[in-house]
Every structure is written in C-alpha cells, then in structure tokens.
Amino acid sequence: MSHGLPSQPAESFKARRRALASRLGSERAALVFSGVARPRNYPDNIYPFRPDSHFLYLTGAWIERAAILVDGDKDVLFMPPADPGDLIWHGPTPGWAEFKAGCGVDEIRDIAELEGYVRERGANTLATLPACDAVTRYGQGSMLGRSWAAPGTGVDLDAADGALADAMIGLRLIHDASALEMLRGAAAATVEAHLAGMAATRPGLRESDVRAAMERPILARDMSTAYGSIVTVHGEILHSHSYDHRVEDGDLLLADVGADNGGWAGDVTRTWPANGKFSPTQRTMYELVLASQEAAIAMLRPGVRYRDVHLAAGRVIAQGLVDEGILRGDVDNLMERGAQGLFFVHGLGHVIGLDVHDMEDLGDRAGYAPGRTRASQFGLCFLRLDRDLEAGMAVTIEPGFYQIPALLAEGSELTAPFDADGTLDRAALAKFADVRGIRIEDDVLITAEGSEVLTAAAPKQPEAVEALVGTAAGASA
Amino acid sequence: MSHGLPSQPAESFKARRRALASRLGSERAALVFSGVARPRNYPDNIYPFRPDSHFLYLTGAWIERAAILVDGDKDVLFMPPADPGDLIWHGPTPGWAEFKAGCGVDEIRDIAELEGYVRERGANTLATLPACDAVTRYGQGSMLGRSWAAPGTGVDLDAADGALADAMIGLRLIHDASALEMLRGAAAATVEAHLAGMAATRPGLRESDVRAAMERPILARDMSTAYGSIVTVHGEILHSHSYDHRVEDGDLLLADVGADNGGWAGDVTRTWPANGKFSPTQRTMYELVLASQEAAIAMLRPGVRYRDVHLAAGRVIAQGLVDEGILRGDVDNLMERGAQGLFFVHGLGHVIGLDVHDMEDLGDRAGYAPGRTRASQFGLCFLRLDRDLEAGMAVTIEPGFYQIPALLAEGSELTAPFDADGTLDRAALAKFADVRGIRIEDDVLITAEGSEVLTAAAPKQPEAVEALVGTAAGASA
Ligand SMILES: [Mn+2]
Ligand SMILES: [Mn+2]
Numbered sequence: 001m002s003h004g005l006p007s008q009p010a011e012s013f014k015a016r017r018r019a020l021a022s023r024l025g026s027e028r029a030a031l032v033f034s035g036v037a038r039p040r041n042y043p044d045n046i047y048p049f050r051p052d053s054h055f056l057y058l059t060g061a062w063i064e065r066a067a068i069l070v071d072g073d074k075d076v077l078f079m080p081p082a083d084p085g086d087l088i089w090h091g092p093t094p095g096w097a098e099f100k101a102g103c104g105v106d107e108i109r110d111i112a113e114l115e116g117y118v119r120e121r122g123a124n125t126l127a128t129l130p131a132c133d134a135v136t137r138y139g140q141g142s143m144l145g146r147s148w149a150a151p152g153t154g155v156d157l158d159a160a161d162g163a164l165a166d167a168m169i170g171l172r173l174i175h176d177a178s179a180l181e182m183l184r185g186a187a188a189a190t191v192e193a194h195l196a197g198m199a200a201t202r203p204g205l206r207e208s209d210v211r212a213a214m215e216r217p218i219l220a221r222d223m224s225t226a227y228g229s230i231v232t233v234h235g236e237i238l239h240s241h242s243y244d245h246r247v248e249d250g251d252l253l254l255a256d257v258g259a260d261n262g263g264w265a266g267d268v269t270r271t272w273p274a275n276g277k278f279s280p281t282q283r284t285m286y287e288l289v290l291a292s293q294e295a296a297i298a299m300l301r302p303g304v305r306y307r308d309v310h311l312a313a314g315r316v317i318a319q320g321l322v323d324e325g326i327l328r329g330d331v332d333n334l335m336e337r338g339a340q341g342l343f344f345v346h347g348l349g350h351v352i353g354l355d356v357h358d359m360e361d362l363g364d365r366a367g368y369a370p371g372r373t374r375a376s377q378f379g380l381c382f383l384r385l386d387r388d389l390e391a392g393m394a395v396t397i398e399p400g401f402y403q404i405p406a407l408l409a410e411g412s413e414l415t416a417p418f419d420a421d422g423t424l425d426r427a428a429l430a431k432f433a434d435v436r437g438i439r440i441e442d443d444v445l446i447t448a449e450g451s452e453v454l455t456a457a458a459p460k461q462p463e464a465v466e467a468l469v470g471t472a473a474g475a476s477a
Numbered sequence: 478m479s480h481g482l483p484s485q486p487a488e489s490f491k492a493r494r495r496a497l498a499s500r501l502g503s504e505r506a507a508l509v510f511s512g513v514a515r516p517r518n519y520p521d522n523i524y525p526f527r528p529d530s531h532f533l534y535l536t537g538a539w540i541e542r543a544a545i546l547v548d549g550d551k552d553v554l555f556m557p558p559a560d561p562g563d564l565i566w567h568g569p570t571p572g573w574a575e576f577k578a579g580c581g582v583d584e585i586r587d588i589a590e591l592e593g594y595v596r597e598r599g600a601n602t603l604a605t606l607p608a609c610d611a612v613t614r615y616g617q618g619s620m621l622g623r624s625w626a627a628p629g630t631g632v633d634l635d636a637a638d639g640a641l642a643d644a645m646i647g648l649r650l651i652h653d654a655s656a657l658e659m660l661r662g663a664a665a666a667t668v669e670a671h672l673a674g675m676a677a678t679r680p681g682l683r684e685s686d687v688r689a690a691m692e693r694p695i696l697a698r699d700m701s702t703a704y705g706s707i708v709t710v711h712g713e714i715l716h717s718h719s720y721d722h723r724v725e726d727g728d729l730l731l732a733d734v735g736a737d738n739g740g741w742a743g744d745v746t747r748t749w750p751a752n753g754k755f756s757p758t759q760r761t762m763y764e765l766v767l768a769s770q771e772a773a774i775a776m777l778r779p780g781v782r783y784r785d786v787h788l789a790a791g792r793v794i795a796q797g798l799v800d801e802g803i804l805r806g807d808v809d810n811l812m813e814r815g816a817q818g819l820f821f822v823h824g825l826g827h828v829i830g831l832d833v834h835d836m837e838d839l840g841d842r843a844g845y846a847p848g849r850t851r852a853s854q855f856g857l858c859f860l861r862l863d864r865d866l867e868a869g870m871a872v873t874i875e876p877g878f879y880q881i882p883a884l885l886a887e888g889s890e891l892t893a894p895f896d897a898d899g900t901l902d903r904a905a906l907a908k909f910a911d912v913r914g915i916r917i918e919d920d921v922l923i924t925a926e927g928s929e930v931l932t933a934a935a936p937k938q939p940e941a942v943e944a945l946v947g948t949a950a951g952a953s954a
Contacts, residue, residue, distance in 0.1 A: 004719075038515045038524070038610055039609045039610055040524075040527050040609075040704075041527060041529070041530050041609055041831075041832050041838060042609050042832055042834065042836075042837040042838040043609065043837075043838075044834065044837065045704050045705075045832070045833060045834070045837075046705070047515070047517075047524040048705065048718075050517050050518060052518070053518050087881075087882075087883035087884075088715065088822065088881055088883060088884060089714075089715050089716045090714060090715075090716055090717070091711060091713070091714035091717060092882075092883075132516045132517075132518055132519050132520065133515055133516055133612065134612040134615075135610065135611040135612050135615075138611075138612075138615065206697075206699065208696060208697055208698065208699035209697045211696055211697075212692075212693045212694070212695075212696035212697035213693070213697075215689075215692075215693075215696060216689045216690070216692075216693045217689070218689075219685060219688055219689035219692060220683075220685050220686045220688075220689035220690075221685065222683065222685035222719075222720050222721050227517075227522050228522075228523070228525065234568060236568070237566075237567060237568035238565065238566050238567075239566045239567055240567070240568060241525075242481075242699075243699050244699050345565065354518075355518050355519055355522070356522060357519065357521065357522070359519075360519040360520075360521065360522075361518060361519040361520075404564075404565055405564075405569075406564030406565060406569075407564075407565060473950060
C-alpha cells in the first residue's frame with residue numbers, strides 16, 4: 001500500500017481515540033505524526049513508506065506528512081491537500097472527504113496549518129511522541145520546541161509526552177477486535193510463508209532460494225515482510241541477514257519470517273532438516289526446544305509474569321542438557337548461574353502488534369512494567385518483556401538452542417567458570433555438532449481462559465515438518 | 478547483503494579512486510560517506526541498508542557509518558571497529574585487514590577519528606557530497622560546517638563540492654569493465670523476472686500475484702529490487718505502487734521491474750495481454766510503441782544528442798496516431814505543439830548505473846550537459862537526460878502510450894487547444910478504449926559502433942510475448 005484509506009471501520013479508530021483522550025485527561029491534546037518516506041539513494045527512489053505505528057493505530061490511514069490531533073471529544077486530521085499532478089502520476093487517490101469519513105475524524109486541515117495551530121494553542125498543551133527516524137524527529141522537535149533522546153539509547157520524554165506514551169502503551173498492549181482481525185491476517189500469511197519454505201527446501205539450493213519461496217506468498221497477498229527475514233543454515237547467527245550459503249544435505253534450515261498485514265505483524269520461526277529427515281542428534285535437540293516452547297505456552301494466562309515463563313522455558317532446556325550429559329549439576333543451581341543461557345542466549349519473546357517488537361520505539365517502557373528493569377545476567381539481560389500477562393495481549397514464545405562459536409570457544413569469558421568446575425561436558429556437546437541453531441516461535445494471544453496460538457497452523461511436530469520438506473514441484477536446484 | 482567486502486577486485490576500485498584524484502586535482506581531498514541504515518518503525522527494525530552510490534562506486538564496500546577519503550595518491554577508509562557483540566548476533570564478519578585488502582586502500586581508521594581528522598586538515602580542504610537522506614546530510618553538514626540544499630529541490634553545492642560532483646559524474650557516466658559486469662548481472666536477473674511474470678499471468682489473479690512471481694527470481698539470486706516495482710493493469714497510472722486490482726480477461730498488464738545487483742540497477746518494462754492474446758486495437762498500439770522504441774535504439778551511437786532521440790521516438794508515435802486518425806494534421810506541426818505528449822507523456826529515458834536514475838541525487842547535474850536545462854513544454858519538461866551520448870554510457874529507452882483520464886478529459890487545459898481545432902479525433906481514440914497504458918523499456922549500452930541492448934533477452938515481439946503468457950505451472954487463480 002502506498003496511499004490509502006483505513007481498511008477497517010472508522011468506528012474502531014474513533015473508539016481508540018476516545019479511549020486515548022479519556023486516559024490522557026482533558027488537560028492536553030495528543031498529537032501523533034505519520035512520518036515521511038525515506039530515500040534509498042535519491043529522493044524519488046524511496047523505501048516502501050510505512051506510517052508510524054501510533055498514527056496507524058489511531059487512524060488506519062496510510063499517508064505521509066500527516067498528523068492526528070486528539071483533543072478531548074474532537075479529532076482533527078492534518079494532511080497535505082491533493083496535488084493536481086498526482087492525477088497524472090498516481091491516478092485518482094482518495095480525497096479529504098474520504099479520509100474524513102474513513103478515519104471518522106471531525107475535521108481535516110492542511111498540514112501546512114499545523115505549525116500555526118501549534119503556536120496558537122501553545123506547544124506545552126500538546127503531548128506528542130518522537131518519531132523513530134531522526135529526520136522526522138528533528139522536524140517535530142523544532143516545531144514543538146522540544147528535544148528528545150534518540151530511540152535506541154533510552155527514551156527520555158517530557159512528563160506530558162510520557163503520559164501520552166503510557167496511555168498509548170496501555171491501549172496498544174490489549175488488542176481490540178480490529179487489532180485481532182489484522183493480527184490473524186498477518187498470522188495466516190506468515191503460516192503460508194513457512195509452508196512454502198518447507199515445501200521448497202532441498203539440498204543444493206541456496207538460502208536465497210528458500211527465502212524467495214517464503215516471501216512470494218506474502219507479496220502475493222499484497223503484504224510485505226514485517227522485518228528483515230532470517231533464512232539460514234547458520235541458525236547460530238542470531239541476526240543473520242545474508243542468504244548466500246548453499247543448503248547442504250544434513251543441514252538444519254532456520255527461518256524467521258513474518259508478514260506485515262496493513263501494518264500489523266506476524267513473527268514465526270521454524271527449523272527444518274534440509275533433506276527432510278532430522279538426524280538423531282538434531283531430533284533430540286529439536287524435541288527439547290519444542291518441549292520448552294510447549295511448556296511455556298501451557299503456562300500462559302492472565303496474571304502470570306512473563307519473566308517466569310522465560311525462566312520455566314530455560315529450565316526445560318537446562319534439564320534437557322543435563323539429561324544429554326552436556327551440563328552437569330543440579331538444575332536449580334545451573335539456572336541460578338545462567339548455564340542454560342550459554343545455549344538459549346536470548347529472551348523467550350516479546351509483545352507483538354503493529355510492530356513486531358511492539359512499541360520498541362519507546363524503549364523498554366512498553367515491554368517492562370513500571371519499576372521493573374533489565375537483569376544483568378547474560379541471557380536474562382536480553383529479555384524484552386517483563387510484565388504480568390493480561391487477556392488481549394499478544395506475545396511471541398520462541399526458545400532456542402544455539403552453538404555460537406564465539407561464546408562457546410574454550411577459554412571464553414562466559415564458559416570459563418563452567419569449564420573450570422566441569423559443569424560443561426564438551427565431549428557430550430561434541431556429539432551435537434550437526435545442530436548449529438534451532439528456534440521455534442509462535443505468536444500467542446492471551447485469553448481469559450489461557451491462550452490461543454495464532455500461528456498454530458505452521459507445522460512444528462517433527463513428523464509433520466519432515467513430511468512437508470521438499471514437496472513443492474519447483475523444489476529443484 | 479548487509480555487511481560485506483567488495484565482490485569485485487580491489488584494483489577496479491583503486492583505479493576509480495586514482496581517476497577521481499586526477500580529475501579533482503591535488504588541491505583538495507575528496508571525502509565520500511556511506512550513510513546509515515534507517516528504521517522502519519523502531520531502531521532495531523531497519524530497511525535493508527544500501528550504501529551511498531558514490532561510496533559504493535569508489536570502494537565496493539557494503540558498510541554503514543563509513544567514509545572514503547581520496548587524497549591524491551592516498552586512500553583512507555574510515556569505518557567502525559568490530560564490535561565484540563557482533564560475534565554473537567551477527568557471526569564472524571570481515572575485519573579491517575580484509576577491508577583494507579578488499580578495497581585496496583592504504584589505511585583504515587576508526588570513523589570516530591574522522592571528526593578530529595577533518596578539524597586538523599581544515600574542512601575547506603575537503604570536497605564532499607550531501608547524502609540523499611536528511612539525517613546523514615545533517616550530520617555531515619554539522620561536522621564539515623556546511624549547509625546543503627535539500628535534494629529534490631535543486632542541488633546547490635560549494636565550488637569544491639561541485640567540482641567533486643562533476644568529477645564523479647564524469648567517471649560514473651562512462652561505465653568501466655567492472656561496472657559493466659555488474660550491469661549485465663542486473664540485466665540478467667531483470668530479464669528472468671519478466672519471463673517469470675509473463676509465464677505466471679492469467680486472468681483471475683491479482684496484480685500482487687504477478688508481482689510476487691516476478692520478484693521471486695530476483696530474491697532467489699540474492700538480489701533486491703532496484704526500485705518499487707510497478708505491476709498493474711492500469712498502466713496509465715505512471716507511478717502506480719498498488720497491486721490490488723484483479724487481472725481481468727482483456728486487460729493489458731504493464732510491469733516495470735528491475736533487479737539491484739550488488740548496488741547496480743536493471744530497469745525493464747514490458748506490457749503483455751493478461752489472456753495471452755492482444756486484441757487488434759491493443760496490438761496496433763503495442764506495435765506502434767515497439768516501432769518507436771526500435772527506431773530510438775537504432776539511432777543510438779556516440780555523438781548523438783539524447784534529446785533528439787526522444788523527439789524521434791515521439792515522432793514515430795505522432796505519425797502512428799495520425800495513421801490511426803487519432804491526431805489530424807502535419808506531423809512537424811503536431812510535434813511543435815507537443816501533441817504526441819498527450820499520450821507519450823514522459824521522457825524517453827535516463828542514464829542507468831548504480832542508481833536506476835543514475836546520480837539523480839545530484840539533481841539534473843548528471844542528466845543535463847552543462848548549459849542545457851529542462852524545456853517548459855508539457856512532455857519534454859519531464860525528460861531526464863539531455864547529453865550527447867558517449868561510448869560506455871548506459872541509458873534506458875522507454876517510450877509509451879497512455880490514456881490518462883485526468884489529462885484527456887474533455888475541457889482539460891491540455892487538450893482544449895487540440896479539441897478546439899479538431900486536431901484530436903475523440904471518436905477515433907474511443908476505439909482504443911482497451912489500451913490504457915503501454916510502455917516498452919530496455920537498458921542499452923552505447924558502444925563505439927552504436928549500441929548493445931543489455932536486456933534484449935526479455936521478449937518484446939508480440940508473438941513471442943503471447944507465446945509466453947500463462948505458461949507457468951503455477952499460473953492458476
Ligand atoms: Mn520474535
Ligand atoms: Mn526507467
């Protein structure tokens with residue numbers, strides 16, 4: 001989509017804006033910007049534009065250089081007027097009247113009037129949020145007489161802006177019916193991508209062939225990917241974004257691919273054997289990760305602290321590694337020392353919504369409940385979510401097992417204490433040399449009764465996965 | 478690619494840097510930045526990073542936050558040091574020694590030293606170019622004590638920076654052997670996309686299905702698209718970037734899709750009948766556009782002014798419209814009045830290289846020879862290239878015929894004079910209602926003898942196109 005009306009009823013956006021106004025109180029109006037497209041290499045050649053997620057949440061409108069003002073009972077959408085040249089280059093596009101109806105706002109004004117409006121109303125009566133990109137942030141900041149800390153380096157907001165951030169977080173954490181409809185659409189396309197990927201895989205192909213097979217059904221549904229796909233035979237490279245390795249007989253292929261459905265994210269990881277058959281060692285580790293994931297999902301229900309789910313999933317991994325003789329010792333003690341974090345190095349998951357890591361533009365403010373902060377222990381420090389679950393939240397559950405050479409090298413800082421006292425049995429570990437990296441990830445909705453796996457249709461039982469690999473007609477090298 | 482060494486020999490980049498130094502003279506050093514990745518919605522979720530094209534041209538290195546300094550005989554690459562955390566998240570990546578050898582530079586320094594280096598050397602001894610994105614431009618400007626006009630609003634450079642721009646333009650306009658190798662790779666993948674698109678097309682699909690089929694082979698080669706694909710049954714919407722129309726029996730499908738091969742662009746347009754058979758009216762107009770394109774290509778050789786090729790291609794269209802009774806009058810006179818521009822509304826093409834519109838980050842400085850400027854006449858004013866051709870240049874040749882409702886509406890400003898004196902025969906035009914838009918585009922290298930069509934393997938003769946449509950096994954709705 002490049003320029004468009006909301007795909008859902010105006011009422012859903014109106015309801016969100018009223019809920020925001022009531023959370024924010026009548027003292028200040030909320031002003032949320034949509035952002036601008038960014039060039040790849042010159043101004044006319046842009047990356048696909050994606051509006052800011054807060055703006056999308058409140059309007060559903062896919063437009064650049066716009067802002068929504070939520071002022072008590074009144075909503076004003078500021079946007080550019082139609083350019084007559086657009087009719088030649090872009091064809092007929094919806095006009096102001098259609099956006100007024102489609103977004104359910106009271107008034108539409110020219111975005112050029114926003115600066116005067118802000119001056120007149122008094123910038124300090126407006127709460128707003130920094131854009132995720134520095135260009136827009138700089139422009140917003142200079143208009144509003146503010147400076148914001150850069151995202152990614154911690155987020156430091158004025159009190160008013162902080163109140164808006166907290167109100168948005170409160171709303172967006174608990175998905176309404178319209179949000180759920182979009183998430184289900186993203187989940188369906190994401191599942192289809194994984195089915196296509198398994199079917200297309202055969203030794204002899206390159207990772208890029210499998211990636212192309214997976215992204216095709218997403219594009220065919222007129223969606224995009226929600227993040228840079230990971231499709232690799234080196235699953236131990238956690239943020240691998242190259243696709244040039246040959247897929248060899250005996251490799252595991254790890255694919256972390258998700259669809260963006262009108263701005264809403266899917267996020268699924270599956271790991272499958274390139275030749276359609278797990279080796280005994282691969283199967284052992286795969287079943288361990290799967291058991292960890294299933295145990296975690298079984299715990300999900302309102303009131304449960306996500307950090308406890310993370311630790312329980314890690315405990316299953318720790319116990320499994322003890323059972324295989326890779327770790328020695330008492331599981332409680334191993335967990336305390338973070339031994340499982342040598343192999344399950346990242347957090348169990350994150351909230352998911354419009355953003356794949358939802359609201360990460362606000363740093364940990366969305367992922368961590370007030371008063372909670374990141375732990376310092378390796379492994380646990382990477383956990384992105386530490387809240388008590390509530391019905392309507394959506395989270396990912398994505399444990400993994402990885403052998404990262406840099407981490408596990410003999411003499412490495414991290415493993416030294418475990419080598420020193422014999423906790424780590426490297427001979428036992430060496431038997432699993434054909435398991436570089438496994439991750440199994442689903443998107444899960446918290447319900448009043450427990451949970452619902454939104455992406456359950458992507459096979460993950462080992463037999464089901466094996467049965468699918470290489471079944472596509474075009475799965476040739 | 479996300480982080481990588483040059484894919485071509487160091488010597489080719491070294492030769493370019495020496496040629497740049499010799500063009501620029503010894504007075505000033507050239508400093509060219511690589512740029513930074515930009516977030517989609519939060520800092521960790523970025524658009525695929527693409528280095529600045531000038532930087533890529535001089536180094537071949539695919540790295541963020543880097544700069545190349547070309548100082549007479551000496552080349553220094555400034556880049557970030559390896560982050561130990563990268564080993565965990567990104568796996569082993571090439572280090573400084575490998576970039577030193579791969580890029581053939583004399584020295585590598587920490588990018589953090591650049592600011593001190595600039596201070597010490599004196600900013601006014603460095604020529605540099607504004608980045609295409611405002612974030613990076615702002616950072617560069619403040620470091621160098623400069624302000625640049627925004628790209629897209631005309632480019633206003635200091636004398637020294639202008640000299641660097643002209644030196645880069647002089648080099649990049651004439652493709653060397655390494656450049657040609659990359660362009661040929663881009664062309665091959667682009668051709669494959671069009672073959673796949675034709676084969677996958679059948680009435681009942683959506684435009685997005687065809688787009689997905691076309692982009693798959695590009696992704697499978699571990700490439701990306703060079704620009705936002707246009708795949709539409711509304712070819713008259715020149716910059717259409719939506720893909721949600723149903724492909725109907727009787728529609729023409731226009732696809733303008735190109736591959737990016739390690740930063741180098743392909744750019745091809747084909748138009749084919751959705752049902753595999755041009756209607757008589759579609760075939761007439763298709764053959765007219767093809768005749769225009771072939772006439773233009775036949776003219777290409779060193780010394781020829783591209784604007785004259787544009788006008789000759791327009792003349793073929795004008796004559797054809799007279800033959801069909803759509804335009805009445807003397808062709809010379811019609812051309813003078815720009816009558817053909819009602820239907821062939823854009824320019825014949827542009828230079829192509831690293832950027833699909835090569836060096837458009839420098840405005841018209843690359844496309845227009847010194848002293849030449851845009852015409853004011855509708856149609857001609859959109860021409861992006863007005864230089865005398867030289868061997869080694871690569872250009873696109875892309876005439877078209879479009880019925881744009883907003884332009885052709887009775888009483889529209891543009892058509893009124895042609896309606897008033899009976900030049901435009903709307904009854905004759907009405908017979909071609911099933912031809913909304915046709916464009917045929919190839920990438921052509923200027924050679925000493927004439928020209929070579931780099932993308933000739935994409936079928937364009939009507940019979941060849943018809944024979945391919947709908948032949949893919951998976952071309953079902
Ligand atoms: Mn995830
Ligand atoms: Mn073109």
